[in-house]
Amino acid sequence: MDAEVRFVPSEKRVRVTPGTPLLEAAQKAGLPIASGCSANGLCARCGLQVVAGRGSLSDETHTESEAKRVNRVGPELRLACMATVSGDVTITATYW
Numbered sequence: 001m002d003a004e005v006r007f008v009p010s011e012k013r014v015r016v017t018p019g020t021p022l023l024e025a026a027q028k029a030g031l032p033i034a035s036g037c038s039a040n041g042l043c044a045r046c047g048l049q050v051v052a053g054r055g056s057l058s059d060e061t062h063t064e065s066e067a068k069r070v071n072r073v074g075p076e077l078r079l080a081c082m083a084t085v086s087g088d089v090t091i092t093a094t095y096w
């Protein structure tokens with residue numbers, strides 16, 4: 001069953017197959033997203049804030065945690081190229 005990713009404040013919504021990275025969902029919604037490492041989990045520029053449904057994202061991997069630590073990204077953000085969707089979730093970014 002597909003999952004719905006809702007983006008605020010635009011209220012754009014996309015349906016994706018479970019396992020889809022947040023980065024791909026944002027691109028599907030036509031939203032700009034920062035990326036400096038070609039989605040390799042290195043730059044941490046793709047950090048997004050989870051408004052609701054945090055449990056509907058994959059667990060944070062060691063690679064994601066390290067990228068956040070090295071790049072001084074807050075624990076509240078998930079890296080869009082690393083976090084995959086498993087259920088309905090609401091996402092925002094400071095620059096949207």
Ligand code: FES
Binds near residue numbers: 036
């Ligand atoms: S695009 Fe670089 S860590 Fe996600």
